[in-house]
Amino acid sequence: MIRLGLSIASLLLSLLSVFNAPTYHTWLLAVMVSEFPLIFMGIALVLILMSSITERFKTAGTVISVLAFVLFSTPVARALLIADNLEIELNQALKGNHVSASGHPAFSFWKLATRGNSDARYDTLRYAENGGAAGTMDFYPADSAGLRPCIVVVHGGSWSSGDSGQLPELNTHLANHGYHVASVNYHKAPEWQSPKPLEDVGQALLFLKAESERLKIDTSRLVILGRSAGAQIALLAAYQNTVPGLKGVISFYGPADMIWGYSKPASRWVMDSRHVMENYLGGTYKQVPERYSSASPIEHVSADSPPTLLIHGRNDVLVAYEHSTRLAAKLEANGVPHYLLTLPWATHGFDYTLNGPGGQLSTFTVDTFLRKILK
Structure with missing residues (x-):
């Protein structure tokens, strides 16, 4: 029994x-x-x-x-099924950015049994003098000599928690593949509301450009990457303002349409997503509709938006998969090169490990996307 x-x-x-x-x-x-x-x-x-x-x-x-x-x-x-055509689909989606094959598979069964690496060295740098802990970043130097591209990472945490040390495996992986990585802290809700985190990321970008010679950063090759709430900030930073040298933006399961998201909240058994958004935006949609609109990356897409990589699991119960499909449709309508990696089984935070099915495919896709837009 x-x-x-x-x-x-x-x-x-x-x-x-x-x-x-x-x-x-x-x-x-x-x-x-x-x-x-x-x-x-x-x-x-x-x-x-x-x-x-x-x-x-x-x-x-x-x-x-x-x-x-x-x-x-x-x-x-x-x-395994997704991995078969992944690189072909990426080449087709990112028009005019074809590069040669990567030389390694998108997914390996045997890699599932291995442990990820998060031991790369990083330095804590201050990008804002009066920002406290929110004005700092973890800077992972590339393992390659000379001027190197820089990936600016914006952490998740419902805009109210998390920090630059979140999920360091990908930062380590990227540094080991020749990219500088700057994982940024920012001011959090409810004490600080939108657009303060966006302003923090803008200030971090200015700092990296000002210190580019010392840090060996190629300021003509920048990419912003965000997870969850951090992806909303990253997408806004890429779409709302012109960032010189910005070549692309990467969103891991980010909320792209704050108005639609408020109307279709997550299950309260999982997370009170409306309360989370109200803390970040300063009220309900009825009270401050203009803040929901201005904080929605989908509202700022234009033909000039940078190439975009979206990564989302269909089983995401915190940030609905439809956020990424809606953004992909808007990017398509504006002729912006983009790719949506859909993981049918995956939920929010699937990239906790880079060696899982979702972690392997997303890492391969990020690697390929960066090689294409930064070549």
Whole structure:
């Protein structure tokens, strides 16, 4: 009976590989289930073996455990399918930016069993004298000599939490591939509201340009990358103002349409997204509609907007996948080179590890995008 109970629990857990998480804590579980599939596939295999040798509920336990194993493996199977045509699709989407093949696969099954690297050296620099902790950045120097491009990273955290040390694996990866990385802190809600974080990122860019000779930055090759709330800031920085030398912007599951997002909030069992937006924008949509409009990247897209990479999971329960599809449609209508990497199984924060199915595909896509726009 215990074995059957474990098999049923495993099956319920495996459903998070396919369906949206219903609560905050199951969302956290969904990140683990979808991005560390080998662990859960191994558990299901053990339960299959245990069920096959027991006398009671043998057939039921085996069938349930096999179904759980299949569901646990779906992120891997889907990642393999996406990887087959990923580089071809990127070349087609980013018109006029064709580059040669990368030489390594977009997804490797064996890489799922390896550990990511977040041990790169960085220096904490102050970009604003009166900004306190919010006026600092973590600067990861490129491992290549000479002037190098710089990727400015804006962290997530519902505009009210998080810091420059968030998810450092990608920063390390990019530094090891010849890019400077500046991971920026900014002022947070509710004490500070929009557009203060955007102003902070603008000030950080000015600092990097002023210190470009010392830091060995090629100011003609800049890219802004943001996650979640940080992606909203990054997209605004790229679309709202002309940034000399900005070659592209990358959004990981960012809210692109604040007006639509307020009308279609996340489940309150997961996150009170309306309250989060009100803290950041200073009121409800009815109270300050102009702030929702001005803070919506989709409202600032034009034919002059820089090439854009959007990365989003269909099972995102914090920032709806439709934010990225709506922005992609606006970019398409304005003739802006862009690509939307859709991860059918992935939820918010899937890039917690770069070696999971979503982490591998997104890292490959970021690498390819940067090679194309910075060549």
